Amino acid sequence: NAGVTQTPKFQVLKTGQSMTLQCAQDMNHNSMYWYRQDPGMGLRLIYYSASEGTTDKGEVPNGYNVSRLNKREFSLRLESAAPSQTSVYFCASSEAGGRGAQPQHFGDGTRLSIL
Amino acid sequence: SQKIEQNSEALNIQEGKTATLTCNYTNYSPAYLQWYRQDPGRGPVFLLLIRENEKEKRKERLKVTFDTTLKQSLFHITASQPADSATYLCALDTGFQKLVFGTGTRLLVSP
Numbered sequence: 001n002a003g004v005t006q007t008p009k010f011q012v013l014k015t016g017q018s019m020t021l022q023c024a025q026d027m028n029h030n031s032m033y034w035y036r037q038d039p040g041m042g043l044r045l046i047y048y049s050a051s052e053g054t055t056d057k058g059e060v061p062n063g064y065n066v067s068r069l070n071k072r073e074f075s076l077r078l079e080s081a082a083p084s085q086t087s088v089y090f091c092a093s094s095e096a097g098g099r100g101a102q103p104q105h106f107g108d109g110t111r112l113s114i115l
Numbered sequence: 116s117q118k119i120e121q122n123s124e125a126l127n128i129q130e131g132k133t134a135t136l137t138c139n140y141t142n143y144s145p146a147y148l149q150w151y152r153q154d155p156g157r158g159p160v161f162l163l164l165i166r167e168n169e170k171e172k173r174k175e176r177l178k179v180t181f182d183t184t185l186k187q188s189l190f191h192i193t194a195s196q197p198a199d200s201a202t203y204l205c206a207l208d209t210g211f212q213k214l215v216f217g218t219g220t221r222l223l224v225s226p
Contacts, residue, residue, distance in 0.1 A: 004158070031212060040123070042218035043159070043204070050212055058213065090158050096212070101147050101166075104214065106158030 002026055006091050006107035013081045013114045021076040021110050023091030030096035032074035033104065034058075034066060036087040043090065049074055051096060081114045088112070117142040121205060121217040128195055128224055136190040136220045138205035143215075145207040148181055148188050153202045153219065162203075163190075195224045 007022045025032065033048040035058075045058030047066040055066050063085060065077045074093075078085060088111050092104040120139045128134050138148070146167050151159035165172045165181045165188070172179045178191040192199050202221045206214040 033213075035216075040218060042119075043216040045213060045215075048213060059215075092158075094212075101164070101208070102212075103149065103161035103164060104159075105161070108156070108158045 004091055004093055004105050004107035006089075006110050008110060009108070010111045011113070013078075013112065015081060015083060015114060017081050017114075018077065018079050019081065020078075021089055021091075021112075022073070023075065023107060024073045025091075025093040025105070026072065027093060027105060028071070029093035029105070030071070031094045031102070032068065033092040033094075034064075034074070034076045035090045035092065036060065036085075037090060037109075038087050046076065046089075083114050086112060086114045117215070119143070119205065119207060119215060119217040121203075121220045123218060123220070125221040125223055128222070130196060130224055130226050132195055134192040134195045134199070134222055134224070136203050136222065138188040138190070138217055140186050140207055143186075143207050143209075144183075146210070147208045148179075149206045149208075149214065150177075150179055150188075150190050151204040151206060151216075153204060159204055192222070195222075197224045197226055200224050 004025045030051045034046040035043040049055045049068040052071045088109045092106045094102040094104045150162045153159045176193045180189045202219040204219040206216045
């Protein structure tokens with residue numbers, strides 16, 4: 001099993017460009033998440049999807065959109081990239097379960113630089 | 116405001132000793148607390164989950180305690196090995212199937 005797969009692994013964009021980060025999981029999990037990780041800030045939740053067909057904002061949603069394409073795939077889109085969005089982006093998935101009772105499984109991240 | 120604190124300074128210990136990492140929180144009432152390991156260039160990997168009504172949880176050389184009165188969790192690695200060197204993250208549930216992560220503590224185990 002691959003677990004959680006993120007593409008691309010690295011990307012450099014110019015300010016104003018758009019791009020979509022892809023995430024797919026093969027564990028039949030209902031819930032999926034997008035985080036960004038910055039030095040000294042820890043992991044911060046951008047958006048999450050509790051189940052197929054639903055998405056909700058996390059702590060830092062501004063400048064991002066998401067699509068839960070199906071149960072396996074959850075994409076993150078930057079419509080007009082800004083230097084402040086330079087970060088490492090992680091996708092995660094988990095079983096559905098009340099509160100924080102389920103472990104999250106992470107991909108290895110997309111390292112995004114915006115010039 | 117809500118806050119999760121992990122020691123931002125790296126913890127350096129010698130092989131064979133017990134490493135103890137601390138996670139303190141304020142203005143949360145988590146029902147669950149999780150610990151993750153993160154290696155450079157990789158995503159976090161789940162290690163242990165402890166519930167609010169559990170004082171202690173063990174898994175092999177790992178032990179986690181959860182004191183809801185002190186609002187603190189301690190993460191112990193006994194008989195530490197250089198391969199245990201990594202950053203360790205604590206995460207609290209927020210009541211909505213979401214987690215909030217601490218910034219992590221880097222552990223360095225020297226031979």
